[in-house]
Amino acid sequence: xxxxxxxxxxxxxxxxxxxxxxxxxxxxxxxxxxxxxxxxxxxxxxxxxxxxxxxxxxxxxxxxxxxxxxxxxxxxxxxxxxxxxxxxxxxxxxxxxxxxxxxxxxxxxxxxxxxxxxxxxxxxxxxxxxxxxxxxxxxxxxxxxxxxxxxxxxxxxx
Amino acid sequence: xxxxxxxxxxxxxxxxxxxxxxxxxxxxxxxxxxxxxxxxxxxxxxxxxxxxxxxxxxxxxxxxxxxxxxxxxxxxxxxxxxxxxxxxxxxxxxxxxxxxxxxxxxxxxxxxxxxxxxxxxxxxxxxxxxxxxxxxxxxxxxxxxxxxxxxxxxxxxxxxxxxxxxxxxxxxxxxxxxxxxxxxxxxxxxxxxxxxxxxxxxxxxxxxxxxxxxxxxxxxxxxxxxxxxxxxxxxxxxxxxxxxxxxxxxxxxxxxxxxxxxxxxxxxxxxxxxxxxxxxxxxxxxxxxxxxxxxxxxxxxxxxxxxxxxxxxxxxxxxxxxxxxxxxxxxxxxxxxxxxxxxxxxxxxxxxxxxxxxxxxxxxxxxxxxxxxxxxxxxxxxxxxxxxxxxxxxxxxxxxxxxxxxxxxxxxxxxxxxxxxxxxxxxxxxxxxxxxxxxxxxxxxxxxxxxxxxxxxxxxxxxxxxxxxxxxxxxxxxxxxxxxxxxxxxxxxxxxxxxxxxxxxxxxxxxxxxxxxxxxxxxxxxxxxxxxxxxxxxxxxxxxxxxxxxxxxxxxxxxxxxxxxxxxxxxxxxxxxxxxxxxxxxxxxxxxxxxxxxxxxxxxxxxxxxxxxxxxxxxxxxxxxxxxxxxxxxxxxxxxxxxxxxxxxxxxx
Amino acid sequence: xxxxxxxxxxxxxxxxxxxxxxxxxxxxxxxxxxxxxxxxxxxxxxxxxxxxxxxxxxxxxxxxxxxxxxxxxxxxxxxxxxxxxxxxxxxxxxxxxxxxxxxxxxxxxxxxxxxxxxxxxxxxxxxxxxxxxxxxxxxxxxxxxxxxxxxxxxxxxxxxxxxxxxxxxxxxxxx
Numbered sequence: 001x002x003x004x005x006x007x008x009x010x011x012x013x014x015x016x017x018x019x020x021x022x023x024x025x026x027x028x029x030x031x032x033x034x035x036x037x038x039x040x041x042x043x044x045x046x047x048x049x050x051x052x053x054x055x056x057x058x059x060x061x062x063x064x065x066x067x068x069x070x071x072x073x074x075x076x077x078x079x080x081x082x083x084x085x086x087x088x089x090x091x092x093x094x095x096x097x098x099x100x101x102x103x104x105x106x107x108x109x110x111x112x113x114x115x116x117x118x119x120x121x122x123x124x125x126x127x128x129x130x131x132x133x134x135x136x137x138x139x140x141x142x143x144x145x146x147x148x149x150x151x152x153x154x155x156x157x158x
Numbered sequence: 159x160x161x162x163x164x165x166x167x168x169x170x171x172x173x174x175x176x177x178x179x180x181x182x183x184x185x186x187x188x189x190x191x192x193x194x195x196x197x198x199x200x201x202x203x204x205x206x207x208x209x210x211x212x213x214x215x216x217x218x219x220x221x222x223x224x225x226x227x228x229x230x231x232x233x234x235x236x237x238x239x240x241x242x243x244x245x246x247x248x249x250x251x252x253x254x255x256x257x258x259x260x261x262x263x264x265x266x267x268x269x270x271x272x273x274x275x276x277x278x279x280x281x282x283x284x285x286x287x288x289x290x291x292x293x294x295x296x297x298x299x300x301x302x303x304x305x306x307x308x309x310x311x312x313x314x315x316x317x318x319x320x321x322x323x324x325x326x327x328x329x330x331x332x333x334x335x336x337x338x339x340x341x342x343x344x345x346x347x348x349x350x351x352x353x354x355x356x357x358x359x360x361x362x363x364x365x366x367x368x369x370x371x372x373x374x375x376x377x378x379x380x381x382x383x384x385x386x387x388x389x390x391x392x393x394x395x396x397x398x399x400x401x402x403x404x405x406x407x408x409x410x411x412x413x414x415x416x417x418x419x420x421x422x423x424x425x426x427x428x429x430x431x432x433x434x435x436x437x438x439x440x441x442x443x444x445x446x447x448x449x450x451x452x453x454x455x456x457x458x459x460x461x462x463x464x465x466x467x468x469x470x471x472x473x474x475x476x477x478x479x480x481x482x483x484x485x486x487x488x489x490x491x492x493x494x495x496x497x498x499x500x501x502x503x504x505x506x507x508x509x510x511x512x513x514x515x516x517x518x519x520x521x522x523x524x525x526x527x528x529x530x531x532x533x534x535x536x537x538x539x540x541x542x543x544x545x546x547x548x549x550x551x552x553x554x555x556x557x558x559x560x561x562x563x564x565x566x567x568x569x570x571x572x573x574x575x576x577x578x579x580x581x582x583x584x585x586x587x588x589x590x591x592x593x594x595x596x597x598x599x600x601x602x603x604x605x606x607x608x609x610x611x612x613x614x615x616x617x618x619x620x621x622x623x624x625x626x627x628x629x630x631x632x633x634x635x636x637x638x639x640x641x642x643x644x645x646x647x648x649x650x651x652x653x654x655x656x657x658x659x660x661x662x663x664x665x666x667x668x669x670x671x672x673x674x675x676x677x678x679x680x681x682x683x684x685x686x687x688x689x690x691x692x693x694x695x696x697x698x699x700x701x702x703x704x705x706x707x708x709x710x711x712x713x714x715x716x717x718x719x720x721x722x723x724x725x726x727x728x729x730x731x732x733x734x735x736x737x738x739x740x741x742x743x744x745x746x747x748x749x750x751x752x753x754x755x756x757x758x759x760x761x762x763x764x765x766x767x768x769x770x771x772x773x774x775x776x777x778x779x780x781x782x783x784x785x786x787x788x789x790x791x792x793x794x795x796x797x798x799x800x801x802x803x804x805x806x807x808x809x810x811x
Numbered sequence: 812x813x814x815x816x817x818x819x820x821x822x823x824x825x826x827x828x829x830x831x832x833x834x835x836x837x838x839x840x841x842x843x844x845x846x847x848x849x850x851x852x853x854x855x856x857x858x859x860x861x862x863x864x865x866x867x868x869x870x871x872x873x874x875x876x877x878x879x880x881x882x883x884x885x886x887x888x889x890x891x892x893x894x895x896x897x898x899x900x901x902x903x904x905x906x907x908x909x910x911x912x913x914x915x916x917x918x919x920x921x922x923x924x925x926x927x928x929x930x931x932x933x934x935x936x937x938x939x940x941x942x943x944x945x946x947x948x949x950x951x952x953x954x955x956x957x958x959x960x961x962x963x964x965x966x967x968x969x970x971x972x973x974x975x976x977x978x979x980x981x982x983x984x985x986x
Contacts, residue, residue: 010499017514025518028554029525037547041540059542063942075680075761095678096741096758096769104942227890308889310924435817442821449828469832477825484818491814528824531831 039110044087047113054113060089060121061108069103082107082119093121161226164214165305171207171262172295174200178265178288182281194277197284198269204291205266212246212259215304219246225311228252228304233315236706237323244328250452250468251304253331257448258294260332260339265291268343268368275364282350283343290342293475301468323706323733326386334379334406338444340372341409344416345441345483348434352486355493357430362423365437367794369420373413374790380406381783389743394676394754394771396779399548404527405447408520412440415516418509425571426506427497432513434494435487442480443520449476450527501573508566508574515559522551553607560614560664563657564621568628582628586620611668618661622654652793659785666778670751675772682765690772692753693717694726699757699766707733709742712757712766716746723748726755728768752776850878850953850961851943855933858910858918865933869907871959875985877906877978878953879929879969880946882913883921888950891968892925898974899928904982908932911941911949954978956985 040058042050052058060082068081077094080103091109101107101124109121178200185193215228219242224230232249233242241248247256265287272280298304347365351357383403388396397403416436422429449472500506526543533541564586568579594613597605627633629650630642675690683698697713709731716724724746731740746753751774758767850870857863870876879895881888898904908929910918915934922932935941944953945964954963963981965973 011496013502014510017510021514021518025521028518028551029522032522032526032547032550033529033543037544037550039542039544041542057544071761075765076678076767096756096767104937104939230889312889431814439817470829473825473828473832477821480821481818481825484821488814488818528827531827535827535830 041108043084044082044089045084047089048087052113054115054117057110057112059108059110060091060119061106062089064101064103064105064107066103082109089119090117091119091121093124095124097124160214160217161223161305161307164211165303167207167210167214168295168299168305171204171211171258172292172299174204174207175288175291175295178204179285179292182285186278186281191277194281197281197288200288201262201265201269201284204288205262208255208259208262212255215252215255216243216246219243219252222315223311224313224315225307225309226304227306227308230308230312230315234706235314238705240325240328241323244331247331247335251298251302253335254294254298254302255304256332256335257339258291258298260335261287261291261294261342264339264343264368268346272364279350279354282353283346286346286349287342290346290479293479297468297471297475301471324386324390326382326390330379330382330386333375333382337372337374337376337379337413338406338409338447340368340375341413341437341441341444343368344372344413344437348437349483349486351434352483352490355490357423357434357494359424359427362420362433366417366420366424369413369416369437369440370790370794373410373417374787374794376406376410376413377783377786377790380410381780381787385780388776389745390740394674394743394773396776399526399543399545401527402447402451404523404548405443405450408523408527409440409443409447411516411520411523412436412443415513415520416440418512418516422506422509423497426500428500428506429510429513430494430496431491434491436513436517438480438483438487442483445472445476445479449473498572500571503569503576504574505566505569505571508562508569511562512559512566515555515562519551519555522555523548526551557610557614560618560660563660564617567625567653567657568621582624583621586617586624589620590614590617605672608668608672611664615661615664615668618664619658622658622661626654647796649793649796652789652791652796654789655792656786656789659782659787659789661782662778662785663782666775666780666782669778670773670776673774674776677770678767679770680761680765680767682763687768687770689770690751690774691718692723692772694753694755694770696766696768702729704731707731710757712755712768714744714755714770716753724753726753728755728757730757730759747777750774846961846964848961850955850959851940853933853935853940853943855909855935855940858908858915858922858932858934861915861934863931865907865931867959869931870955871957872905873957874905875957875962875982876930876955877904877982878909878944878955879906880909880911880935880941880944880949880951881918881921882911882949883917888968889925891950891970892928894969894974895928896926898969898978899930905930909935909940911935911946912938952978954981954985 042052042058042060043062044060047058047060062082062084065081065083065088068079070079071077072079077092078097079090079092081088082091083089091111093109093111108125109119110123111119111121114120178197181200182194182197185191185196215226217223218226218229219233220239222229222233222235222242224233228249228251229245232252233245237245246252265284268283268287269280272283275283344365347361347368351361383406384396387398388394416433419429419433419436423433449469452468452472526547529543530541533539564583565576565579568574568582569576590613593616594609597609597612601608626643626646629646630639632639673690677687677689679685679687681687681696683696685696687694687696693716695715695717697715699710699712702709702711709729711727711729714726714728715722716726726744726746728744729742731742733740741756743754743756745755751772754771754773756769758769761767850867852867854864854866857865870878877898881892895906899906906929908922908931910932912935915936918932918934922929933940938946941949944951950968952965952969953961954965956962962985963977965978965981969978
């Protein structure tokens, strides 16, 4: 065990270790990429289309619907609607909202849907600055927003 | 006028770099010493030219010369002087200038400090360095000229993103760049060695101090960056596995691996080919980071403005440098004759294990960073890889590393005996087990991972101490302890310090993750909130005005057991140009942990939403990083390892 | 054999990056949505004369027209301005300006200082029209043909190289 007499043997051992490491890393990566470590990025229409199940973690991007923003009585829980002008998803978030959070602005939230189809957000990222929008917040269905009322949340959207 | 001088100096620097990249090779080919020696003069001249250009740009920022486009786009007269200066590198063009400045600084340093290197080899190294400079200078001059004028000049500038107006972030990029670019020296040494077809222990001796220096700066840059995130972003997090953070972390991992494998080359003349590869990979990771930040391929909060032309240029340069060096490697590596043999249980083996684990971790981080890109390329939609993936990888790969780290320094070169080493570290194992089991018992089996992390950290610290005790024969021969302690070379102290630093970081992570307390509440003046045994009294808010912002400031008095321990004043700032809100957390470090307060918005009836934390031992993160840096510096200051001062026996290799 | 492995990995990554950079992704993906369709409807007050109303009907003039979103606070807008002036004065291309999220006072001063290349200028104070058009940052310029169909969307400033390479061909194509 202890002495490796020849260079050949030593090389064999090192090569085996390296192969084992690579195989190990591959297994590690495949295992690691399951479960909660991956999150899809979706806009409201895709959420409804794909019928995302409750409890699955994903990121939701879109615009904060004008007039949808309410603060609960506890003063810390916020409700608003994220829209891509085709579909709307109600969102609930408890915490401090980012400074740049505004109605009509782009937003990216991360969290899960609950049983009633409300998105329980754990983090909320608002549009960064005038020259930079988080990718995906501009609605894919831009023409749907062209109607000035498009940004208003409408119950039972189409 | 000065901007034009700067522009001209930059062009001259390019000319010098072109000369430096070619002429020395001709000199070596023809055996012409004077031509080889040109490399030294070119390196110094290039540095001077770039320094002039950089000074011109800095002058434009300091004097708020808005006729320069970059200044108008990124500065403002009302900005404090510190941020006028840091604004120089707070944008794409200026940050590239800083890259080139450091690149040429290192070239000049290699030339000055490396007088003892054989001329032929030094000329090779410098010409590779010059070739890198050619790429970056061309990039600046063709796509990102910082000296473009704006006519007519606006009266006022656009301002710097307020998130970046922060002392932590002012020094973060230079630090990180010193690290990134410092690895270019290791790279140039590796390429020069490949061209020469020879890697000797002497080579490792030359390359180690440079790598160590780059690694120290990278450590500092990462620590500053995470510190900034911790107090500026206002929710207590300090690492987000954001692509840009990963881009800085991967070179750090590769540099750490390189440091260790170069020891094997130096001491035992083995692992040559692998070490060369690591040197190339480490710098490639630096270039990859630069590319990711500027190409818009990955989106990140830290990214610069996206311009496809720039992205394509950097990618071309990247392909040339990395692809070229890898081709050279594939061609020349078989020429490197393997050296000393060693046993399965030996210092060499321990260092190989270290290298395998560090490289695997770097690979995991790389995969996690690029996975969304691959998925998107294959049309699988937008996906992000979250922290759980990286944390999982870190746990699985770093735990065996730390276990092995306790033993490694005790193993002898060539052939060690595991039994002897195990005997020495037995007390450390006991300490770790006791601490771990105690935590599990205390939490009724709840904190298994915490117990594990704590156990690992204590194991590492204890075995570092035991290694010093063993070295000084503290238990066998205590009366000679002091004289033996003094005889320990600084490099060994450096190693112990850096390893202990890692343990302290691990302690900080484990403890703060497990026992942080957080309260999100709505408070009116006079309300008290208890967080982690501390009593936060909210006294109210007041408006304040800064040089270029206005803010609402909240006041908290924190007490424990009726005794006041701290006052916290978090702010919610509104910057004027550009208009932007930022949250300024107020943090008070105590020996046991940090008190941390953030103020949100008014909720009516005089109430404010606030977020309060107690984060125990989180300072361990930065204290540990500092210990690693000090360890590196100690090792660097070791006489045997001073930059460019290896024994001057061989004149011409 | 294994010595070629690093090279292969590097080449694969370069190909991946190149493919991703050359493909049209965010935020340019909006282009594929708005280009080829009728310009989004809007109705905005004028910048110089707030009583005037500028609507999407003004786009259907029978000849190609440019719509340029700008703001006085935006530095790249300054950089592109002289080129817009040149397009308007020398090449006689009608341009409609839309001041995006700007103080009308400052926007007027901006035009006074640098010159006014616009046929008419509308004031999109709350940025609503910008959102409808999918503007993700200023400046942004759209080429509209005579029937009011969006033919081209230009992201970022209209400057030297891309006028001849992109904007002019789009205008010619819209004729």
